[in-house]
Amino acid sequence: MSGRPAHPYIPGSAPVAKAALLAEVGVAEADELFAVIPERLRLREPLDLPPALESEAELRRAFHEQLARNTSCEDALSFLGGGCWRHHVPAVCDEIGSRGEFTTAFFGLGPASTHGAYQALFEYQSLISALTGLELATVPTYDWGWAAAIGLLMAVRVTGRQRVLVARGTGPHRRRQIATRLPPGVELVELPHAPDTGLLDTTALVAALDGAAALYLELPGYLGVTEPEIASIAALVHERGALLVAGVDPLSLGVIAPPGSYGADIACGDLQPLGHHPSLGGTSAGFLATTLDERLVAELPAIFIVAVPTERPGEHDFFWGNFEATSYETRGHATDFTGCSSALAGIVAATYLALAGPDGLRELGEGVRRRRAYAIERLAELPGLVASRFPGPGFKEWVVDFGPSGTTVAAVNEALLARGILGGAPLAAAYPELGESALYCVTELHTRGDIDRLAGALAEILG
Amino acid sequence: MNDRYHAAAWGEPLLKELGSPGERGLLMPGFDGEAEPEPLPPGLRRGEPPALPEIAQPQVLRHFTRLSQMTLGHNVAVDMTAATTTPKYPPAVNELIARSPKLTELHPDQPDGTIQGALRLLWELGECLNELSGMNACSLQGFGGAHAIFGGVLVIRAFHASRGELQRDEIISEFASHPTNPATAAAAGFKVIEVAPGPRGYAELDAVKAAVSERTAGLLLNNPEDTGIFNPEIDRLAEVVHDAGGLCGFDQANANATLGICRARDCGFDLAHFNLHKTFGAPISLYGPAVGALCVTGELARFLPVPVIVRDGDTYRRDVDRPDSVGRVAGYLGNVPSLVKAYAWIRAIGPERMADVARHAVLNNNYVHRRLAAIPGITTAMPGNQDRRLDVTRFSLERLKEETGVGAEDVRDRITDYGLPAHWLSHHPVTSPEPFTLEPTESFSRRELDGVVSVYERVVEEARTDPKLVRTAPHRGPVARMRPDLVDPARPPAATWRLLGP
Structure with missing residues (x-):
């Protein structure tokens, strides 16, 4: 180890502390601890990385100088x-989203040490359910396009059909994301819109529905249009045994009808507008909500949190509701997967919705x-x-x-x-x-x- | 050990119980332009307003602040109990850096010329990750480790497709590997073969030899394992898979044991991913937003998801015109704030100290391991392998359970009464009885390590003297012990307050 001052992030790098631990463990040098790694696999050359910026002052300045070269949406x-x-972005959202208790905790453990986070996520699920008009929501997933792909693949599994329909009015990045996510054997059919109105071409829809698992439609669409006949479209889709997956801007739902009202089976969208700065798209986070149809609930690959009674009458704790159904257990037999997703984005979104309330969203x-x-x-x-x-x-x-x-x-x-x-x-x-x-x-x-x-x-x- | 610890127990009601009709937490800016939007047709207009609570601002702030206080994060607790998902210290300065409006107020559709500073930081981060993995090209879009691995699985598929080897539809993983390895492969449509670990606790050469065939697309494995055991035959496994025509993906979700010591490429692997929220100090934020990077060899670079950040002389751009790319795994560039934080962490550590991170993480773990293994009732999992564990150790409470009836889940709940976050047991399938898994990263001091050991000493003693005390824990938590047995399985899952009922 180097002979420089101890590193501020590494308490054990202080010479006295290091010597004591080495003695306790019974080695002269820490490198002896790596004896199990064969010599042939060891890195021998120095790492070719940019020089250290060990002092906080230098680090901040270097990053500030780079970031200063950007033109932000405050500058223009x-x-x-x-x-x-x-x-x-309400200040309270920034405050809650940067609470160290939340940002530095991991919640995949027993509930006792993360009760607050679980309750906040349960509340998030409740608020998304109220907003979308669908009964059940999960812990947020990666982003909107990812959530849309999850929804479409759920429909594929529930219907046993291998074709999904995606409206051309879907955001182009999301269309590409969905295509990227679909496994071999699942066909993606892009449905055109009328050139003069931008609205879904229902003749094309009817022609494509046979054998289709689902239609994915965004409302408002990427091009800014709103489908006036959404309820009839939903009915058409259902008549043919397919499901409707709706992609929505959550902030539109104070004035625009929620997916549950026009018969969507699954709703998704991005939480970014609910209390997150754009950050070059880096704060995207997908929400996912479904009806209580047991087949859909069983196919949810994402974790959802449920309330669980405790020893104390009337009291609830909160914990994972569908662990056994997720890829944590199904592993090589998984049909979709989960892992660290976007939980904290959900808590920030819940904070936003609690602040805005129904009147705020409408206004x-x-x-x-x-x-x-x-x-x-x-x-x-x-x-x-x-x-x-x-x-x-x-x-x-x-x-x-x-x-x-x-x-x-x-x-x-x-x-x-x-x-x-x-x-x-x-x-x-x-x-x-x-x-x-x-x-x-x-x-x-x-x-x-x-x-x-x-x-x-x-x-x-x-x- | 803190005998006097008590968790914050605010008895915080659900959000829906706060507030009253007409209360407001946020007012919206008005608009004085004279224009009337075209009315929404009835079917498109929201009828009933959404059933959101109406709460004033101080009450919203207090509510969520209290919930945060009932969450034991790394900033307030000695959080070494999350096994390979253990967060390390996320430097406070990195939060300030990432909060700059010059980063937060950037829109992803801005022209490249207006975001040169951000693109340069991301490009440099990619170069660092390539160096640390020994690879040549990097994709930063993963919003989590599994997301990055999935990108890698797509790269494997695209590689074989480009050679016309479409019959390669099998991916080999290991029984004890992170679930994301077999799961992402299966989700991408591969058939998964999970080989069993041998008596030494890792996938052995013969097992992999038996699994490969002309259908092998690749191997996905983590090393060291979640048990802390390093597989010294890792490069031989890669040879076997390469000889069969497959590619090898190294799961470095947690690279604390190998950072600057041993690289994925030098082990013969073709792809590697890093969880920047584990090894590189970006915050884990409960369960994300997380951040996974995927590094690949030069040969595989053309298959990476778009956009790829490239440098042309002194300028940087997002390259989307890559015909062989597997596509787009994220809408934009991935978790940009956390990517910047991870790069700031790398710069703060620097090239000379990078391996010191691994040395201290492994030293800390070996210290805790030695002390915990000396507690009667606690043994090291996978006793068939006596090698030193690296940054993680899986322990077993099998003996304690036999002796006292107190097992790993009971102890998990009891240690929280002393201010430790509940410990992680094991990924599924559980290969050791009554497991728990600790990872004392480089972030903890000797005093803190001793404090954790003393909690386990105390709880093991309690198991012998007062087992009921442990079995009914937690006693000093925010709420009493959970009773999943009281949930009515006939009812829909209580995933919202509406489903929970009054």
């Missing part, structure tokens, strides 16, 4: 959305919808673009078509960035048929001035 006015959003939803309408109206005044490519009510996203301008989204975005604005995400790669279109998004953080600024900048650029 952002109109990006589409699966990760910049909403207000947020109404406010966002008003901003979207205002933004579309303002953009509609501008030449060279179609302010909203698809008609109909929406939530926070919409498609702006720059085709009439003769310029490209890339050029528009570059000019916007020069004016301190992050324009909408280009859509051509995922939706070539939309040409030079971009996905724009507003949240409750956008003021009228922000939207006017966008409109003014676009007027300059396109004018």
Whole structure:
């Protein structure tokens, strides 16, 4: 071991402590403890890593300097959305999400030492159930796209059918994620939408439903549309013995109908908008909820927490409800797998929902919808673009078509960035048929001035 | 040992019992633009508002803070009892670094040019992980260890498919390996062969030889095992699998025993994953958001999930145009805040001290092992192998159970009365009777190690003098002992307060 000062993270690296432990264990050097590792497998060369930044001051400065090179959505006015959003993060969410008791604990043990975390997750499940209108929710999984794939594979197992239908209006990353997750033998069929409305092509749906396990549909869709006939779509799907897996933005559910109300069997979405900073998409976390259909509950690969009575009458503890059904036990016979997922994201989401309450969610939803309408109206005044490519009510996203301008989204975005604005995400790669279109998004953080600024900048650029 | 410990026992009611109609915890910003959105049609409009509680802000904060206080994390407890999932010290400064708005307020659809600082940190992290595993290319998208291993399983499948060897549909793992190894392979559609550990507690050469065939796609294994036993034949196993045409994936969920000492590539493996929330000081956050990285050889790099962060001269970009990629396992780049924290941990340790982490983790474990094994009633699991355990030891309370009726689960609940987090027993299938598994990482002091030993000494003594005391534990916890036997199996699972009922 080195002769430098003891490392602050390693108490035993102090010389006296180290010598005492070595003596207790009966070795002269710690390397003797590795005798079981054959010499031929030992690393002999020094590690080629960047130099140590041992002092906290140097470490912070080095990372600060790198991060300072980023342009954040605080530095620029952002109109990006589409699966990760910049909403207000209540200070209480930051506080609870950074509690060391939560961030540094592992909860896969006996309940006695993690009672509080288990109760918080039970509450999270209860709140997601209330929000989605489905009876049962699990501990969060990796992210939205992953949760969607879990839901579709549950449907495959429950129906015994090997084909899943995914609406083209699903976020492109999630479509790719689902395709990546499906095992060989399960076919993914992408269902088109009507080119003028962006709504699911129900003729194509009917044609594809025979032998299908499930339809995955997002509401609102990635392109900002909301299916007015969702209940009829659900009925069609059920008539053919398939299941409906709905992907939703949880923040929309104060104003938009919940999946349970239109007959979804499984709902999923991302918890990121519920109290998490966007963090380059790194705070994504998937929620998953189902009906109480026993076949579905039995197929849940993710852990859910249940209340369990204690010795004291009326008191409950909380513990894993379906351990035996998960891959912890099924191992090589597993049909899906679990492991460390996104539990703390659920507790932060629960904190958000508790703070917002039903009125907060409704006000947020109404406010966002008003901003979207205002933004579309303002953009509609501008030449060279179609302010909203698809008609109909929406939530926070919409498609702006720059085709009439003769310029490209890339050029528009570059000019916007020069004016301190992050324009909408280009859509051509995922939706070539939309040409030079971009996905724009507003949240409750956008003021009228922000939207006017966008409109003014676009007027300059396109004018 | 702290005789006076008592867990916070707030008797905290469920959230739904707090608040009253009309209370608000959060107000939303108003909007003065004049516009009326197109109304939602009736079937799309929410009718009944969601049945969320209505609670003012101080009560919400207090509620969740109290719940946090009824959770024994590493920052407040000597948490070495989670076996191979044991968290180590997550440095406080890394939390501050990751809280910078220059990181938290980045949107994943921003152009690469606006996130150069973040991309550079992530690229450099990948390079460090390649060096630490001996590999050449890295994917950081895993939101957990299993997620990263699953990415590796897809890489194995894509590799064989690229060579037209579609008949390779079997993956070999070991009975005692982390469940995620066989489970991810099975979930990807592979047939799994789990070989049994030999008398020395690990997969032996002959067993793997017997398992390989022209259908072998790969081998997935952790080493050391969860028992702390290192398989010294690991490179020979890899040879056998390679000779049969398969690839080898090294589960380094916990690399505390081998960091800077022995690398996956040098053991002949083609893929390796790291759980950055275990070995690299990123927080484990109960059960995630966690973070798993997947490192592979140069030959396999083209199959990695997208996006891959690449460097072109002085600039960094997310490469998605990779036709041989297995696809996308995460929506974006993975758990970026934790990736940055893990990189900060690596930089704080540095190249010269990296192996010291393993040395101290193994030294601490050997100390605790020696002291616990000296307690009558506690034995080392897998007695057929007398080699030193590395960073982890699995113990057995079989003798104590025979003598007193007190077993590993009872002791698990009783140690919490002395302020220790409940100990982990064993992954399934349980290969040793009455197991428990400890991992005293490099983060604990001698005094803390002694404190843990003294708790076990006390509880073992209690098992002999007052077994009922142990069997009815916990006594100083937030709630009384759980009674799963009182759950009505005919009712739906009580997974929400609605299902629980009044």
